[in-house]
Amino acid sequence: MIISTEWIYIAMGIVCLFCSFYTFFDKTNKRRILSGLFYFIYAITLLFGKIIPPFYIGLMVLAMVVIVAFGGLQKGGYGETAPDELEARRKRLGNWLFLPALLIPILTVLGSKLLVNVKIGSRLLLDPSNPTLVALGVACIIAILTAMLLTKSRPQTAFKESRRLLEAIGWAVVLPQLLATLGTIFTKAGVGTVVSKLITKVIPENSVFWIVFVFCVGMALFTMIMGNAFAAFPVMAAGIAIPFLIKRFGANADQIAAISMFAGYCGTLMTPMAANFNIVPAVLLDLKDKNHVIRVQLPTALMTLAFNIILMYLLVR
Amino acid sequence: MGLALIGVALIIIGFALRFNPLVVVTVSGLATGLIVGLPLKELITQFGEAFTTNRYMSILIVTLPVIGLLERSGLQNQSKHLVSKIKAASAGKILTFYLLIREIAAALGLNSLGGHPQTVRPLIAPMAEGAAEAKYGEVPEKDREEIRAQAAAADNIGLFFGEDIFVAVGAILLMKGFFDQNGIKADPIFMALWGLPTAIFVFIVHSIRLRLFDRKLDRKLGNPGRGKMDSEVVRK
Numbered sequence: 001m002i003i004s005t006e007w008i009y010i011a012m013g014i015v016c017l018f019c020s021f022y023t024f025f026d027k028t029n030k031r032r033i034l035s036g037l038f039y040f041i042y043a044i045t046l047l048f049g050k051i052i053p054p055f056y057i058g059l060m061v062l063a064m065v066v067i068v069a070f071g072g073l074q075k076g077g078y079g080e081t082a083p084d085e086l087e088a089r090r091k092r093l094g095n096w097l098f099l100p101a102l103l104i105p106i107l108t109v110l111g112s113k114l115l116v117n118v119k120i121g122s123r124l125l126l127d128p129s130n131p132t133l134v135a136l137g138v139a140c141i142i143a144i145l146t147a148m149l150l151t152k153s154r155p156q157t158a159f160k161e162s163r164r165l166l167e168a169i170g171w172a173v174v175l176p177q178l179l180a181t182l183g184t185i186f187t188k189a190g191v192g193t194v195v196s197k198l199i200t201k202v203i204p205e206n207s208v209f210w211i212v213f214v215f216c217v218g219m220a221l222f223t224m225i226m227g228n229a230f231a232a233f234p235v236m237a238a239g240i241a242i243p244f245l246i247k248r249f250g251a252n253a254d255q256i257a258a259i260s261m262f263a264g265y266c267g268t269l270m271t272p273m274a275a276n277f278n279i280v281p282a283v284l285l286d287l288k289d290k291n292h293v294i295r296v297q298l299p300t301a302l303m304t305l306a307f308n309i310i311l312m313y314l315l316v317r
Numbered sequence: 318m319g320l321a322l323i324g325v326a327l328i329i330i331g332f333a334l335r336f337n338p339l340v341v342v343t344v345s346g347l348a349t350g351l352i353v354g355l356p357l358k359e360l361i362t363q364f365g366e367a368f369t370t371n372r373y374m375s376i377l378i379v380t381l382p383v384i385g386l387l388e389r390s391g392l393q394n395q396s397k398h399l400v401s402k403i404k405a406a407s408a409g410k411i412l413t414f415y416l417l418i419r420e421i422a423a424a425l426g427l428n429s430l431g432g433h434p435q436t437v438r439p440l441i442a443p444m445a446e447g448a449a450e451a452k453y454g455e456v457p458e459k460d461r462e463e464i465r466a467q468a469a470a471a472d473n474i475g476l477f478f479g480e481d482i483f484v485a486v487g488a489i490l491l492m493k494g495f496f497d498q499n500g501i502k503a504d505p506i507f508m509a510l511w512g513l514p515t516a517i518f519v520f521i522v523h524s525i526r527l528r529l530f531d532r533k534l535d536r537k538l539g540n541p542g543r544g545k546m547d548s549e550v551v552r553k
Contacts, residue, residue, distance in 0.1 A: 005373065012378040046378075049369035055358065057365030065343045081389060090391025090398065097392045100383055101439055108429040132429055133373050136380075143383045151390045161385025166378070171339045173375060178339060180371035181364055182324075182346045188363070189321045189353040225325055230488065234495050242499055253503045257492040258481065258511035265477040269470075272332055276374055279338065281433040281469035285442055285462075290338075292466040293473070300474060300523045307518045 002120060004127040006050060008137035013047030016040075019163040026076035034072030038064055039166065042174060061178070068171045078164040093150060100147035104139050111135030172283040176276040179227050186226060195222055196239035203240065208249055212313045215240045219260050220267035220305055227273030229264025236260070251316040259315075263308045269301035270294060324349030377434040384439050392439050397447025406448040408464045409531030412471045413524045415441050419475025420520060424482035431472055442468040453538035460534065467530060471523070478519045481512040 016039050023029065024036035041060050049057060067073055081089075090097070111126070112135040118125045126134045144158060166173065186192070199218045204210045215236060222232035241260065245251040268274045272291060282290045289295070324345045331341030350360035384392075400406050422430040431437075442465045449456045449464055456464075480486050484505045496503035 008376070008379060009372050012372070012375065015378050015381060045368065046372060046375075049372055052365075053362075054365035054369065055362045057369055058361035058363070059365070061364050061368050062343070062361065065339055068337055069340045086389075086391050086394060089389075090394040093390060094395065095399070097387055097390060097395045098440075101387055101392060101435070104380065104383065104435045105430045105432075109427050112429065113426075130373060133376055136376060136429060140379045140383055144386065147383050147386045147390075151386060153386055153390075157389070158382040158386045161389050162381040165381045165385045165388075169377075171337065173378070175338055175342070176374040177368055177371045178342050178346075180374055181367035182328075182342050182349075184367040185346045185350050185360075185363060186321075186324060188355070189324065189349045191321045191325060191349070194319060194321050195325075225328075230491055233488075233492060237492075237495060238499070242501065246501060253496050253501050254507035255511045257489075257496070257503060257508045259515065261481055261488050261492065262478065262512060262515045265481075268477065269473060272338065273328070275338070276377075277433075277473050280377070281437065281472075282466070284433055284438050285465040285469060287462050287466055292462065293469045296463075296466045296470040297473065300470070300519065300526060303522050304478075304515065304519045307522075308515055311514055 002123050002125050003134050003138065005130050005133055008134055009046050009049065011137055011141065013043045015159070015162050016043035016046060016166070018159040019043075019166045022160060022163045023076060023167065028077030029074050031072050031074040032076065034067050035074050035076070035167075038067045038073050038171075061174075061181075064174065065178075073171055075167050075170070076163075078160070078167075089151075096150055100143040100150065103143040103146060104136070107139035107142060108132065108136045111138060168286070169280065169283050172275065172280050175279060179273055179275050183226055183228060183231060187231065192222070192226070192231065192235040195225065196235045199236075200239050203244065205244070208245075208317055209313050211240065211244045211249075212316060213309055215245065216260065216263040216305065216309045216312060219263040220270070223264040223267030224271035224273065227268075227271060227275070229261060229268055232264050232267070233261060245316055249316055255315045256312070259308050259312045263305055266301040266305040266308070269297040320352050321349060323352055377432075380434045384434060387439060393443040396440050396443035397450065400444040400447040401451035403448075407452055407531045408445040408449045408467070408534065409527040411445045411448050412441070412467055413527045415468075416471040416475045416520065416523060416527070419472060420479035420516065423476050423479030424516070426483040426485060428476065428480055428486075431476060433469060433472060437468050437472050441472070449534060449538075453534065456538065460537065463530075467527070471527075474519060474523055478512075478516045482509050482516055484509045 020036045020039035020043055023032060023039055026032050029035055041064050045057055045060055112132040115125050116131045148155070148158060199214060203214050218240065219232050219236050222236060223229045226232060237260065241256050245256055246253055268277060272279055272294065278293050279290055282293050327345040327348055328341060331345065332338065346364065347360065350363065400411065419431045445464050445468050446456065446461055481488050489505050489508050492508060493503055493505050
């Protein structure tokens, strides 16, 4: 392919790398060297993840965690714009400001839908392993060029602003990646099989309602532990849905599948383990309580879980 | 066998005691690996390998330059400004509308319309905040946070319960593959269709909750429709 996912990771790495330089030289940050080092190491793992042997990447990840553990990651100063100045800038461009912002989703959708199988010569244009990611990356590059033209800004300004946002996100930026890593280790250690064995032990074999109940609640709980409904489904379906619901009570597999995945998503709404949906947004939106988004989602998640249990019961019965 | 659950216990305890999540997750991963007998060197290699494979999860970094630059040029203010012109707007109504669009778009396979760094932070959250400001005047920081958290929740809920209605989405393909392996007949089209009742239910429930959220803000910050006297009484 012509544009591979690796290129997008390199673009991400470059952003981090420039940010780390600004952090290294930020005199207002008391821990500027350690803070800069955190982003620098992260940049290296993004840029050269494919080249550096995994053992060394692992050591670098641990180094980043150690920096965070001992309070080495601090925020700096960014020369915030005064409200009046910001308002003046807003008036200058008005609704044109939306153009680059809207270019991101629009170009991503167009790119990932229309260009997905397009070939130039004999090579695919977008990496088939993750066309949406590549399309998003390219959309952002077009959007940043548009934004720089519109606002007559230099690339330095864009990097400085990225640093302000990146430092606002701080350690949470690597949390989703690290959680996915934990998921892999949990799977290797057989946590899934243990949990499903425990759950099948409590199952009352002859009551359709309680089987459905344990299955749906199990999907949600397992998803909360692993942070990912995709990991929960095969384990729970093999442990409960196939032997009890489908084979014994002749339940329809399509219905079971649709409803149980949604039961899992109810779990996703309630767990800090799904960091990119629940924790990163809390940081991005400057919420004091990092569980604030989860708190807001909780009632909807519980009601929807109850609905799923009742719906599945009525369909299987 | 049950020892593998120590890692899960560490996560729950660590999060409950509000230790830094990055540290909690790492300690749990290392402990789990060591308990099941992985040699340290292999464990660290596993860390590195999985970390690299999952780089796609940090894609938000690529959006930072655009969003940062636009914020510096007043994008969030413009979002607020745009909404303040709509008289009927309220935080809850804007978020209900966004929830609807997000869910329908996801059901059509357009998952990338939306997202926290590129849509919620620069556009949706400021719009909802702007609507509240236009309605009530000054909005205390505590309520602003609540509005922003609601904006993030609307994005998640719309995405999750919309995307499984689309036949070619990862979840549906995963389940189809799983049933095929186990020799059970399953049809992606029906899997997607049977998601509809829940998708509709969640929209109804969450939009009712957003309406109640509007009412709560009305009660707290004063409903202009009922006059100042009334709201002052309520505030006491």
